Amino acid sequence: MTTTNHPSGAAVPVATDLQDERLIRTEGFRGALKVGINRVRAGDLGVLPIVVGLLVIWTIFQLLNPFFLSSANLVNLLLESAAVGVIALGIVCVLLVGEIDLSVGSVSGLSAAIVGVTFVKQDWPVGLAILAAIATAVVIGLVYSFVYNKFGVPSFVITLAGLLGFLGLQLFVLGVEGTINLPFDSFLVWFGQQAFVPAWLSYVLAALGVGGFLLSQLALSRQRVKAGLSGRPMGLVLAQAALLAVIIFFAVWYLNRARGVGWMFVFFAALVLIMHYAFTRTKWGRSVYAVGGNREAARRAGIGVGGIYTSIFVLGSTFAAIGGILAAGRLAASAQSSGTGDVNLNAIAAAVIGGTSLFGGRGSAFSALLGILVIQSISSGLTLLNLESSFRYMITGLVLLLAVILDAVSRKSRTSHGRA
């Protein structure tokens, strides 16, 4: 079987990857839809639970308080989500190799403290202060990976020690006062509170995003066809691009009715996109998934497993530090309470809710973005309802539990459907 009758009637050679007669042919848009449904049934849920969850959460809160879905509130919601979202991005990195970093909250607090002290008290230039905080985080990541690689201590324990230790260091750095206010005219505070993308630029960015997606998909499809492989159905690509365009342009338009899209959120989204590229299109990213899926197999394939762990722990701490700095800018202060409380668990919960598996080797950079939207929606909704933080904790805990159960169940289902 080398040729088949194409709908158009002309005989065309079958693409290299579709020649096996056992393959169930799925052609065009409808075929792709069918594949998607089967995937979900087999436990490969993708982003579906998050989208459904978000819709449910938004509906409930909108019914309870009509201000919830207003432009002004959503602008705030996105700004609020950027800081913890960046921290969650670090957690995604660590989870992908099947490890955990419990100290991201403390590290973010420490970096906020370092920026506060060096920038305000020592009068360092803001860039240098930020650099110092990030360098500290890199060193922390290196220490973690050294202990992990050298002694084989579980990351759970190492970072638990870090959680305590760096909280202590944060308090020490802050000194007796405990709180350092960042000046309102500083770049950090402006970036955290006042920096919004001009309306025209936000549309340009949205167009660039959608256009980039469409062009890269079309280029890939053309490249595949040229190499004798099956291309993606044009209808599907166009439909996806159209859906993406509708979502992004509507969101941008809606947000622009209030203050618009915050630069901080754009920064977060850019980090997500960069990490997505790194995870999916580089050798390093492939190695990360391999180490998370089967560490011994990765080692035997000649991957420097120790190096991968080092890069991951450093990234985890670095993103925590960046998140901490963003949070300090947003709050206009570095305090003893920076990075404490629910920051840690919100970041981990966001990553898991977003669909990154706790068992390693499965997940994507976008889970940080989607997960933090869920967490922040709950937090914002409950704040609007004037509920105390006690409820916020309980409900966030419940959502986290649901997400983990979903993760475990879909993993089981994947195993039984041979998708592990």
Place this chain on the structure above:
Amino acid sequence: MSTVPAERTDSAAPVLSMRGVSKHFGAVAALTDIDLDVYSGEVVALVGDNGAGKSTLVKILSGVHPQDAGTVTFDGKDVSIHSPVDALNLGIATVFQDLALCDNLTVVDNLFLGREIGALRLNEVEMEVQSWKLLRQLSAKIPSVRVAVASLSGGQRQTVAIARSLLGSPKLIILDEPTAALGVAQTAEVLNLVERLRENGLAVIMISHNMQDVKAVSDRVAVLRLGRNNGTFRMKEVTTDELIAAITGATDNVVTQRAAQSGSAARQAQAPGGAGAPASADAAEEGNGK
């Protein structure tokens, strides 16, 4: 005197030559004084009971852990293999018993794991094309290379694992129990694959418990028993019973038997028993003469 392996008659130097290799784990001597030669274009079966040291030998060659004593010569050079990367760079590819595939990655991802094309911008299309080319070369029956390895059958997984070992264009391929846990058709598929590896001029070491498989594809058989050489046989000249005897030690030690026989061969010019003679007596003599 250590055992002398059956030499091939042609004059080419072996691709792999191990001399006096030993390895112990704590108080347990897993391998003692092992000698092994493998030539290109031949399949050497490595047989032995559980705990005979087969897997340890493979792990030494693949760089999982280095030997404690002895030398390994590969391609005419003394080498020390300290890591899997060393082994791969030398041209020793190993297909492990537990396959060492990443279940969460696709067939293409697994095939190119550790040697992806385009480090900073993966060339997925090129990798997929090459994957198909490779799998077709091996007449492998994989319906799609874009599915996670977890969804493949045992034979398909084995095929992927073997195909992967070929990508680095190795000189020596080590197959650790390639047919264990496979069905009839899948076993035949894998054995065909081994034949094809030999036709391509590769040296193949195949570990197996299955005498039928060993007889089906191998040119020579090296027997390990309790971590020591227990004879090397030409496939054409040995019966299954003799092999099993050498593996289990059911009869007298084959090494002593052969020593006696090579002594008598010197006198009688021909070893008695014809096809049943362990190793080849002339080769043994040649070795003694060195």
